[in-house]
Amino acid sequence: MSTPKPPSSEDLLGQKYDRCLADFLVKAGVGFSAGVVLSVVLFRRRTWPIALSTGFGAGIAYADCDRSFNPARIPGTRIISQLPGTEGK
Amino acid sequence: MYRTLGGRVVPSTARGGVRVIRRRLATETPTTEPLPQKKRHIVRTILLTTTGLVGTFYIGSPFLAFKNEPYHEFFTEQVPLGYSMMQYAEDNNWETMTLDSILTSSQQTFASAQRYVTDTLSGKSGTAEEAKTAVKNTKDAAVKAIQDSKDRATSAAARIKTGIKKETSTATAIVKHQSEQFSRGVQELIREAEAALTNGTGPDSASTPDAPASSSQSPPTDAADRSVYNAPLPVGFELPPGYSRPTPPPKKPEPEPETPPLPRLSPTLDSITASEPIIAHLAGTIDNLTSYLEKNPAANAQAAPVLENAKEDLTALAARIEKVRDDERAELEAKLDEQTREYTVKLMDLEMEAQDRLDGQEQEFRRYFDEERARLTHAYREKLENELHTQTELINERLKEEVIAQGIELQRRWIREIKVRVEEERGGRLAKIDELSANLKRLERVALDNSTYLDENIRIHALWSALRALSSSALSSPVRKPFREELRVLRHVAAAREDPVAVAALESLEGSDVPDVGVEPFADLATWFTAEVAPKVSHVALVPDENAGLLSHLASRAFAGLRFKRQGLVNGDDVLSVLARAEYHLNEKDLDSAARELNQLKGTARLLLHDWLEAARRRLEVQQALEVVQAQATLASLLVV
Numbered sequence: 001m002s003t004p005k006p007p008s009s010e011d012l013l014g015q016k017y018d019r020c021l022a023d024f025l026v027k028a029g030v031g032f033s034a035g036v037v038l039s040v041v042l043f044r045r046r047t048w049p050i051a052l053s054t055g056f057g058a059g060i061a062y063a064d065c066d067r068s069f070n071p072a073r074i075p076g077t078r079i080i081s082q083l084p085g086t087e088g089k
Numbered sequence: 090m091y092r093t094l095g096g097r098v099v100p101s102t103a104r105g106g107v108r109v110i111r112r113r114l115a116t117e118t119p120t121t122e123p124l125p126q127k128k129r130h131i132v133r134t135i136l137l138t139t140t141g142l143v144g145t146f147y148i149g150s151p152f153l154a155f156k157n158e159p160y161h162e163f164f165t166e167q168v169p170l171g172y173s174m175m176q177y178a179e180d181n182n183w184e185t186m187t188l189d190s191i192l193t194s195s196q197q198t199f200a201s202a203q204r205y206v207t208d209t210l211s212g213k214s215g216t217a218e219e220a221k222t223a224v225k226n227t228k229d230a231a232v233k234a235i236q237d238s239k240d241r242a243t244s245a246a247a248r249i250k251t252g253i254k255k256e257t258s259t260a261t262a263i264v265k266h267q268s269e270q271f272s273r274g275v276q277e278l279i280r281e282a283e284a285a286l287t288n289g290t291g292p293d294s295a296s297t298p299d300a301p302a303s304s305s306q307s308p309p310t311d312a313a314d315r316s317v318y319n320a321p322l323p324v325g326f327e328l329p330p331g332y333s334r335p336t337p338p339p340k341k342p343e344p345e346p347e348t349p350p351l352p353r354l355s356p357t358l359d360s361i362t363a364s365e366p367i368i369a370h371l372a373g374t375i376d377n378l379t380s381y382l383e384k385n386p387a388a389n390a391q392a393a394p395v396l397e398n399a400k401e402d403l404t405a406l407a408a409r410i411e412k413v414r415d416d417e418r419a420e421l422e423a424k425l426d427e428q429t430r431e432y433t434v435k436l437m438d439l440e441m442e443a444q445d446r447l448d449g450q451e452q453e454f455r456r457y458f459d460e461e462r463a464r465l466t467h468a469y470r471e472k473l474e475n476e477l478h479t480q481t482e483l484i485n486e487r488l489k490e491e492v493i494a495q496g497i498e499l500q501r502r503w504i505r506e507i508k509v510r511v512e513e514e515r516g517g518r519l520a521k522i523d524e525l526s527a528n529l530k531r532l533e534r535v536a537l538d539n540s541t542y543l544d545e546n547i548r549i550h551a552l553w554s555a556l557r558a559l560s561s562s563a564l565s566s567p568v569r570k571p572f573r574e575e576l577r578v579l580r581h582v583a584a585a586r587e588d589p590v591a592v593a594a595l596e597s598l599e600g601s602d603v604p605d606v607g608v609e610p611f612a613d614l615a616t617w618f619t620a621e622v623a624p625k626v627s628h629v630a631l632v633p634d635e636n637a638g639l640l641s642h643l644a645s646r647a648f649a650g651l652r653f654k655r656q657g658l659v660n661g662d663d664v665l666s667v668l669a670r671a672e673y674h675l676n677e678k679d680l681d682s683a684a685r686e687l688n689q690l691k692g693t694a695r696l697l698l699h700d701w702l703e704a705a706r707r708r709l710e711v712q713q714a715l716e717v718v719q720a721q722a723t724l725a726s727l728l729v730v
Contacts, residue, residue, distance in 0.1 A: 009700040010625040013642065013693075020639065066639045073636060 020065030024058060031057025151178035152186075170266075180240055201226070368407050375399060545729045548586050552722045555579035560715050563608055564708070572711075573604035583718060586725065594717040598710065608708040614701070615675045618683075622701045623668050626694045627654075630664035634692035642693075664694050680705055680712075 007015060034057075035050030043049050067073065151174060154161035164171040178184075205226075375396070382392045515523070555578045563572040576599055583591040598604065609617070630652075631645035655669040667686050674683035684705040687698050 008621070010622050010697045012696060013625065013629065062639070069642055070636060070638045073638065 016065070016068050020061070020068065023064055024061035027057035027061035027064075028054055029057070031055065147174050151175055151183050154178075155184045180237060368403065372403065375403070542729060545586075545725070548582065549722055549726045549729060552579070552582045552586060552718070552725070555582050556715065556718055556722060560719075563604075563711050564611075564715065567610055567612070569607045569609050569613070571605050571607045573599075576604045579718065583721070588721050588725070591718045591721040594714040598714040601710075603707050603711060608711050609704045611678065611680060611708070614680065614705055614708065615678075617704075618675055618701055619672060622698060623672060626668055626690075626697050627665060629693045629697060630668075632693045637693060662689075664690060681709055684709060 032050060032054040035053030038053060039046050039049040147170070150160075150164050150168070150171065154164045154175060155178075161175070165175050166172075168174075379392075379396055382396075511519070555575065559572055559575040559579050562570065562575050576595065580592065580595040580599060583595055628646045628649045629642065630649050632641050652665065655665055657669065657673050659666045659669050661667075667690055671683040671686040674680075674686060684702060687702060687705075690698060
């Protein structure tokens, strides 16, 4: 608000939420679209390919969003609570 | 005794000395005659020979000296008594003397002596005549002596300038010698008389007056006597055969008056005996004879008239002698006086002449002396003037030096005096000036203090003004605006005051970019917190600090709305309590406490509060710096006051 160029620190979460939503919509739409094509082309109009590909898209979007909220969370790793500050920053 | 005494006393007088000289020739010449006759004793021979030789030498030398000039010189200068001998020879004109004249003179003297002797032999009545002749002789002799002495005196006066001393010495020597000889002759006579007396025949009245007369009155008569008595001269010896004959006759008539009429001579002759002791003696002898005759009464009658006669004769003789002596004395004295006057006149003339010559010489000397004196005076005056000139120069120079020295001394003294005066003045008026200057200094100090005080005040005032400007522009302005200009002014003011604390605080502030961007106003910050920051932070209040994923956030957002909003100072460490306390502090306008509360948050909430905390901290920094400066300014103003 007062600082126009860089977003203010209190608006960081809102931005993340916005980006996550946009990403979900894009990825879920891409998955749905891909499922429709596949069902029409390959599976003679069956519905399950459409749900599956939409699920894939939604899932990828969720993973990305979660990683944006907690960038230190990497699969296969576990962060000890001794050093929480460094992860957070 | 009496005779010897009388015989010696008389020739010692000056009168007799001159005459003796003449007699000497008579004594010396006969000595040559007896020389060959006496050869009995060696001593006598030698004595006589030497006497004869010496006499011959001394008498012959003048004759030779008159002929031979070198011998004259030799004789006068080398031979003792030679000069006086020559003198005597010149005086008696020996130059012209010849053998004949000598012979004639000796014959004359011999004849006179013989006549005298015969006169004496002729009797007592002849005494007067004898005395007369004797007087005549003495007169002649005196005249001669006077002549001699005159000649000698003139010659001596002529020679006074050349050698008085020598002359006197030689003269005295001659006189001594001759007086000795004369005394010797007299002694011999006396001895002879004594011998005649003691021979028993008795003294004769004729011979007795002779002896005193000869001894006392006139040496020339003595000389005449002696020419007669010369032969029997050797004392104590027998009389020579040839020449002693004339002497005995006078002795023989002497015993005749020995008649004893018993008169005494000595009382009647009292008046004479006083002056003539020898007569008195003779009288005594006659008295003795008288007494002797008294004892022999046989011859008494015969002797009485003879003795009476002798007495009369003796008294008459004594009176006569006295008279003659007095006359002679008077005459001689008159002559001597005349001579004395004459010589005095001569001496006066000589003296005058010498005086004139001396005067002339003196005048010449005086003139020469005057000239010399004038010359010397001139020379000495010139010298003196030169000396004076140099002395004057020297003195002037010295005086100049002294004047310079005195000038220096005076200057020094003046300076000292001036110093003393100045000291006195300082003690008086200048002391007041000192006081005034001290007062002025004090005033100056006060003024300086005042000025510094004022300066300080002004500076503090400026500081305060700058501080107020800065605070007004930075802190209390309604909008956020840069305040670098104000900060610079404030910093300069603080640097001018040399306040290290303020300068350090301001420098740290100036080093950052805060003055360029300015600080958020407190109202904005509060609004920002309450409107924006606090709700969003409260949405993430439940999100865990770690591994907060999307679901946690969504859940926190979902459940945060459900919680009760807390208000005021509440306890608790959760985010909502902290936010409530911060909101409370902000409401109390305590940004510092609010920032401190919010600074405790962690995790996602801290992330959200980051910007606000930054703005709040900046504002707090500026505020703190300004507070420090303000404290310093307050302190300075307090110190000034």
